[in-house]
Amino acid sequence: MTAGLEAENAVRLPALSVRDLRVLLPDSERDIELVRGVSFEVAAGECLGLVGESGAGKSLTGYAAMGLVERSGLRLEGTVNVADVCISDLGGRRLSRIRGQRISMIFQEPSVSLNPAFRVGSQIAEVVRVHRRTSRREAWDRAIEALRLAGVPNPERRAREYPHTLSGGLKQRAMIAMAISCEPEVLIADEATTALDVTVQAQILDLLRELQDRLGMALVVITHDFGVVADICDRVAVMYAGQIIEQGDVRDVLYRPQHPYTQGLLDAVPRAFETAAVVGIAGTVPPPDALLTGCRFAPRCPYAQDECRVSEPELMATGRDAMVRCIRHSDINLPGVRRAV
């Protein structure tokens, strides 16, 4: 009976669940909110994109979900659950035990994860040994297996090398190997393909897809690139000025966006297979300490009316797993991404 209930729970519980996440920068007068109440869930085997421009708070959201912001003097509010474990309440060693084992993260710059002073294989084996009770030998074998899974050719030889001897693409693969070495349930990729050449980016996206299939991970892809979103994500949350402003199935959001900012971004992307003129969005993202009443996008929004400046809009449900933070969403009709020719 209990086992049956647990199995049912395991099916139902999202792999990652983030509730009303806030990241605050303590300030003498009032705390500055950098992430302003973000909620999302990602199921096992599913890929969620967090997309937005610089200053949207998407990377900070990722770091916060990993419990990585408090060390930098920021304060975290809200809850983060990995399956049935609430990791936002955990501190110190108990959090460290989960991080790297059940949830891990990869970055734009592999040097964030890879220590230049140690061999690639030893660093990965160290992660394995911290989380699993294995012998050195087993941990080393596991490290080589992780490198192989991450598509590193000749993993036995590469494991003995230092990070600086690897090319950019291989470093990225080594970092991914480290992140998946304990087969985490959740992997957060923070602009993990942004600095790579486009042919290497395509390889790494294929790799992430393959690993996700194989390990059944929940994947969170943080990116500024709608091409990457269309390529790999099942669902997407568009962020602006610290908030999610629209969320839903990728095809719904890209073909039938409900928020003017989503449409604005789609119209601004210069595409290789579509030649209609790109249109920018005038103005800039409001700084996090700006005292704004009303919608934070209103100053730049072509559809804004007086009512938009009265109070901050809530994130409204508009369908199954579809949400938008715009009071005018049902009055306006947005064309979505142009079909490629």
Add this chain to the structure above:
Amino acid sequence: MLEATSLDKSFVVERDALGRVRRSLHAVDDVSLRVEPGRTLALVGESGCGKSTTAELILQLQAPDAGSVVLDGQELTGMPSKLLRATRRRIQPVFQDPYSSLDPSQTIGSGLNELLAIHGIGSSRERVERAQRVLERVGLPSDPRALSRYPGEFSGGQRQRVAIARALIVEPDYVVLDEAVSALDVSTQALVLQLLIDLQRERELGYLFISHDLGVVRHLAHDVAVMYLGQIVEHGPAEQIYKRPSHPYTRALLDAVPDPDPDFQHARRTRRIVVSGDPPDPTQRPAGCSFRLRCPFAHEVCAQEDPSLSEFDGRLVACHFASDVLSSDFSADGEVVEAGPA
């Protein structure tokens, strides 16, 4: 017309104890380009392919080992520096990172004034007027207070506008833009791209636009040259290159660009050329065609003979199998599945 012919540049990477060259990098190998007034030539390729070195050779920031750069019939390579200063005014650079290319301790106004003074343009009052006009044109505040602001007081997009203003104030005929919009967020990038397009139309500017971003290039370039390991592998009208790529590397690059139309992207991502691995170490270029080790079309001849850039289907391409590349489809694992007649 700004014309570079057969540019060559190598760098010594490593010497032995006797000072003899052990390893060198052929950064630019027989590169010829032509930039015409009112048109944009884009030079594309991945990091380390030699595109930025090519820009530096054309800007006369580095001397080529061989080859020439000619501006309207006047040879620039080897020109005495006094004479070069006058011609430099006509070719202005805009670089990627406006954070490092602008002096943080100099106000915008004084920077612009200094550029005009170097080229002996205008009286001091005229210089201020010119500075205000150019700032206004690039969409920045142009009142006297704006002139006394420092680069640090501007956002990224505004700083790139300042960099464009600095290039424009001396009224050049050609602008070399090296990853000039790459660091900007899309909503700002689109505005700066539109500004570049408008300025080109207004002033008949010739652009050499260096970029790794094939989306951006599609929206600006009339002609495209694709670089791989120091060499141009395909060169022609943008429409031809994007719609009918005939070098396997061009095709691999285009296939790898993810597009935001989900249905289109899903359909194409399963049918693309897959190039294995990273670009090889540029100090150890393979004999023959330098792309052959990653190329699904490579045959024996590719190892023996480095293909020369030659006419094919309305553009130049350096591949023994260009017609196969043009007519082939790919399976989900990147294998060539059909190579019909071109």
